[in-house]
Amino acid sequence: MNITRCLHVALLVSDLERSQHFYESVLGLEKIDRDLRFPGAWYEVAGFQIHLMVASNSQGGLDNPEKWGRNRHIAFSVASLEAAKERLLAQNCPLQMSASGRAALFTQDPDGNVIELGEL
Structure with a gap:
């Protein structure tokens, strides 16, 4: 393969x-x-x-609520992490900065699917 x-x-x-x-x-x-x-x-x-x-019976949720990056997630690269953070906060989206100290944050969609945004 x-x-x-x-x-x-x-x-x-x-x-x-x-x-x-x-x-x-x-x-x-x-x-x-x-x-x-x-x-x-x-x-x-x-x-x-x-x-x-x-899927009306979808059961989202975090397996690791302390560190969102240690859950199933999808990651996107952004041009400006600060601009992404401001936009998420303005929309009242939950967010958590990366615990590793790198330029990344995590948010969740309305069903709890975790999304990582990183500045590479």
């Missing part, structure tokens, strides 16, 4: 409209077309896709 590229991650959400608001208005991602018959929304960042799929 020779894996050449990562294509997408699928995240379970309970309320598609609420999740779309977070991914579009808070994170600033652009939705892409999808031709499927089940509820969801697709986003693409630099050739990598994020698939939101509705």
